[in-house]
Amino acid sequence: MLLIKCPYCEEERPELEFRNAGEAHLxxxxxxxxQSDEDFAAFLYFRQNPKGLQFERWxxxxxxxxxxxxxxxxxxxxFLTVYKAGEPRPDMQPQLSPAPAELPVTKRSPRTKxxxx
Amino acid sequence: MRKYSVFALAREALRAHKGWDQQWSSPEPRPEYxxxxxxxxxxxLATAYYLAKEHGITNVAVLEKGWLGGGNTGRNTTIxxxxxxxxxxxxxxxxxxKLWEGLSQDLNYNVMYSxxxxxxxxxxIHDVQVFKRxxxxxxxxxxxxxxxxxxxxxxxxPPINLSxxxxxxxxxxxxxxxxxxxxxxxxxxxxxxxxxDRGVHIIQNCEVTGIRRAPNGAVVxxxxxxxxxxxxxxxxxAAGHTSVIMNMAGVRxxxxxxxxxxxxxxxxKPLIPCVIMSNTVHAYISQSDxxxxxxxxxxxxxxxxxxxxxxxxxxxxxxxxxxxxxxxTRLKMLRSWGGIVDVTPDRSPILAxxxxxxxxxxxxxxxxxxxATPGSGNVFAHTxxxxxxxxxxxxxxxxxxxxxxxxxxxxxxxVAH
Numbered sequence: 001m002l003l004i005k006c007p008y009c010e011e012e013r014p015e016l017e018f019r020n021a022g023e024a025h026l027x028x029x030x031x032x033x034x035q036s037d038e039d040f041a042a043f044l045y046f047r048q049n050p051k052g053l054q055f056e057r058w059x060x061x062x063x064x065x066x067x068x069x070x071x072x073x074x075x076x077x078x079f080l081t082v083y084k085a086g087e088p089r090p091d092m093q094p095q096l097s098p099a100p101a102e103l104p105v106t107k108r109s110p111r112t113k114x115x116x117x
Numbered sequence: 118m119r120k121y122s123v124f125a126l127a128r129e130a131l132r133a134h135k136g137w138d139q140q141w142s143s144p145e146p147r148p149e150y151x152x153x154x155x156x157x158x159x160x161x162l163a164t165a166y167y168l169a170k171e172h173g174i175t176n177v178a179v180l181e182k183g184w185l186g187g188g189n190t191g192r193n194t195t196i197x198x199x200x201x202x203x204x205x206x207x208x209x210x211x212x213x214x215k216l217w218e219g220l221s222q223d224l225n226y227n228v229m230y231s232x233x234x235x236x237x238x239x240x241x242i243h244d245v246q247v248f249k250r251x252x253x254x255x256x257x258x259x260x261x262x263x264x265x266x267x268x269x270x271x272x273x274x275p276p277i278n279l280s281x282x283x284x285x286x287x288x289x290x291x292x293x294x295x296x297x298x299x300x301x302x303x304x305x306x307x308x309x310x311x312x313x314d315r316g317v318h319i320i321q322n323c324e325v326t327g328i329r330r331a332p333n334g335a336v337v338x339x340x341x342x343x344x345x346x347x348x349x350x351x352x353x354x355a356a357g358h359t360s361v362i363m364n365m366a367g368v369r370x371x372x373x374x375x376x377x378x379x380x381x382x383x384x385x386k387p388l389i390p391c392v393i394m395s396n397t398v399h400a401y402i403s404q405s406d407x408x409x410x411x412x413x414x415x416x417x418x419x420x421x422x423x424x425x426x427x428x429x430x431x432x433x434x435x436x437x438x439x440x441x442x443x444x445x446t447r448l449k450m451l452r453s454w455g456g457i458v459d460v461t462p463d464r465s466p467i468l469a470x471x472x473x474x475x476x477x478x479x480x481x482x483x484x485x486x487x488x489a490t491p492g493s494g495n496v497f498a499h500t501x502x503x504x505x506x507x508x509x510x511x512x513x514x515x516x517x518x519x520x521x522x523x524x525x526x527x528x529x530x531x532v533a534h
Contacts, residue, residue: 044462049360074374
């Protein structure tokens, strides 16, 4: 079970309090009726599914109830950082990494090593 | 290939079993093949076997980054059934069950297909309605599936707890008698041996690191950690890593990869005579011929490539198992493990051509691909050999996620399956 830091509650809580809500930073077109089928399918179904840095949404459903974003390494399941919904995406490129040891570690984030599997 | 038979067994018994051949060789890769299959799991090896057997294409390499059958083929709970709701699903899963029935003879390899029956338990009125709908849909498609009363459930599987005071009492079940299990490793080994015998190269410890394309975009080969290998046709059968491989060709997939766990108990004497599934409490159990209780758990909620899952997922499944089978409460669990499953939005697979000429993909089997192994390989081989899908896999395209013509087994069953 993961330990996840909620950026609103500012503490680590067990995964059971959270719901994963899929890939982050997907923007719904406006107006959606003018979007092509291909673009809508890309928004609705097609995913990066990276082996490496995963930008994803979580919801602290059994806590404060709020959505936030996280950057997690999908190979080690370690969180690199969490940030509130609406905050800009951290400057970390999703990339395919062969091993967790080779992951870039951001210096700007104070929460780099917080969360263990 | 020396044929396996009772006479071969007797002959070897008389000479201390020193005459058995290697089941398949490990050749150095050639510079070029007609077809490259990425991934030596059951589906990939079956594809290579049927390419050689039914389409006469024997200049084939199956590339595997780890060891043969070491991914989800060796990590699943070996359940076989074809009682799916929709016609498209019934078509492909029933095609597989029909191949399972003759597979040991076809491969000259005992895959231990055991049609011991798959019983899916109903715990509430919704379950009853859904299963009866499935039964009727299945029978219209010529697939056996029947309704059992609680008394018939108890008769078919005596150790089950029918108590009305259970948290989720059992009020009936759907039974597919032709469903059952097979020996998962033997399926990979049997296909590998039979494919290698027809000239297919199985190359292990060979990781694909890139997909080579001509200026016109068509596939011309792959890069690997053992150097480039040319081929005009490449079939990707990489399960949880499909997104990674397809990304090398610039193709994004409607897939997400999740950890899925399973576990086995210490071996005990024969107790559970069939496969039991419960969607409502989420438990799958059968007993292997070795005597272990084989138990399938659910997926974690987050995507991952870690091949491990959360302990609470296993606990949740064992809670359900212990309530259904109180006799198992003191059984020790021996091993647990995880695999990475590639899940599509409609929980149906993709077996199709891709936007890249010469690149084919067989993926999206999610949490239930083992049962389809022979059928999947059979129609995927057809798709690669003829450059057009077989009638059975024609609906399982990537484009269905753009057109909206989904095969929505997720909505039909409301569970992972």
